[in-house]
Amino acid sequence: MPNPRRKSRRAWVLAWAVLCVTGLAATAWLQAAAAPPEARPERHIKAECRDFMPETEDRMHMAESNSKGQGSILVVSPPGTDCSDDVHDFLREAR
Known part of the structure:
Protein backbone atom coordinates (compact mmCIF):
# COMPACT_ATOMS: atom_id res chain seq x y z
CA MET A 1 0.00 0.00 0.00
CA ALA A 35 11.15 49.73 -23.03
CA PRO A 36 14.73 50.42 -24.11
CA PRO A 37 16.35 53.51 -22.53
CA GLU A 38 16.08 55.49 -25.78
CA ALA A 39 12.30 55.14 -25.86
CA ARG A 40 11.79 56.41 -22.32
CA PRO A 41 10.64 60.02 -21.99
CA GLU A 42 13.18 62.66 -21.11
CA ARG A 43 13.57 63.57 -17.49
CA HIS A 44 12.00 66.85 -16.44
CA ILE A 45 14.57 69.56 -15.72
CA LYS A 46 13.76 72.20 -13.11
CA ALA A 47 13.12 75.70 -14.44
CA GLU A 48 15.98 77.28 -12.48
CA CYS A 49 18.40 74.69 -13.88
CA ARG A 50 17.24 74.94 -17.49
CA ASP A 51 19.38 78.04 -18.17
CA PHE A 52 22.37 76.51 -16.41
CA MET A 53 22.53 73.30 -18.49
CA PRO A 54 23.50 74.81 -21.89
CA GLU A 55 26.33 76.70 -20.19
CA THR A 56 27.59 73.46 -18.68
CA GLU A 57 27.33 71.73 -22.04
CA ASP A 58 29.33 74.52 -23.72
CA ARG A 59 32.04 74.24 -21.06
CA MET A 60 32.22 70.48 -21.57
CA HIS A 61 32.62 70.84 -25.35
CA MET A 62 35.29 73.49 -24.89
CA ALA A 63 37.16 71.31 -22.39
CA GLU A 64 36.96 68.28 -24.70
CA SER A 65 38.33 70.24 -27.63
CA ASN A 66 41.17 71.77 -25.58
CA SER A 67 42.22 68.60 -23.77
CA LYS A 68 43.74 65.46 -25.17
CA GLY A 69 41.43 63.02 -23.39
CA GLN A 70 42.73 63.97 -19.98
CA GLY A 71 41.58 66.36 -17.31
CA SER A 72 38.48 66.98 -15.29
CA ILE A 73 35.58 69.40 -15.17
CA LEU A 74 34.21 71.06 -12.05
CA VAL A 75 30.48 71.81 -12.26
CA VAL A 76 28.98 74.08 -9.64
CA SER A 77 25.26 74.81 -9.64
CA PRO A 78 24.10 78.41 -9.24
CA PRO A 79 23.64 79.65 -5.67
CA GLY A 80 20.18 79.18 -4.24
CA THR A 81 19.26 76.31 -6.54
CA ASP A 82 19.33 72.56 -6.15
CA CYS A 83 20.42 71.30 -9.55
CA SER A 84 22.53 68.41 -8.32
CA ASP A 85 20.18 65.68 -9.59
CA ASP A 86 19.76 67.37 -12.99
CA VAL A 87 23.52 67.93 -13.38
CA HIS A 88 24.24 64.33 -12.33
CA ASP A 89 21.79 62.96 -14.93
CA PHE A 90 23.17 65.30 -17.59
CA LEU A 91 26.76 64.27 -16.95
CA ARG A 92 25.83 60.57 -16.92
CA GLU A 93 24.18 60.95 -20.36
CA ALA A 94 27.16 62.93 -21.70
CA ARG A 95 29.62 60.04 -21.23
Missing part, protein backbone atom coordinates in the same frame (compact mmCIF):
# COMPACT_ATOMS: atom_id res chain seq x y z
CA PRO A 2 1.46 3.42 -0.99
CA ASN A 3 2.44 5.80 1.74
CA PRO A 4 0.13 8.90 1.52
CA ARG A 5 2.68 11.07 3.29
CA ARG A 6 5.31 10.40 0.62
CA LYS A 7 2.84 11.22 -2.16
CA SER A 8 2.04 14.51 -0.46
CA ARG A 9 5.71 15.50 -0.31
CA ARG A 10 6.12 14.79 -4.01
CA ALA A 11 3.11 16.95 -4.81
CA TRP A 12 4.51 19.84 -2.75
CA VAL A 13 7.95 19.58 -4.38
CA LEU A 14 6.40 19.41 -7.85
CA ALA A 15 4.14 22.41 -7.14
CA TRP A 16 7.08 24.38 -5.76
CA ALA A 17 9.20 23.59 -8.84
CA VAL A 18 6.39 24.61 -11.20
CA LEU A 19 5.94 27.91 -9.36
CA CYS A 20 9.68 28.64 -9.53
CA VAL A 21 9.86 27.96 -13.26
CA THR A 22 6.74 30.06 -13.84
CA GLY A 23 8.22 32.93 -11.84
CA LEU A 24 11.49 32.81 -13.77
CA ALA A 25 9.65 32.76 -17.09
CA ALA A 26 7.47 35.72 -16.06
CA THR A 27 10.51 37.69 -14.92
CA ALA A 28 12.32 37.06 -18.21
CA TRP A 29 9.24 38.08 -20.19
CA LEU A 30 8.81 41.31 -18.19
CA GLN A 31 12.46 42.26 -18.61
CA ALA A 32 12.29 41.61 -22.35
CA ALA A 33 9.11 43.68 -22.65
CA ALA A 34 10.63 46.69 -20.85
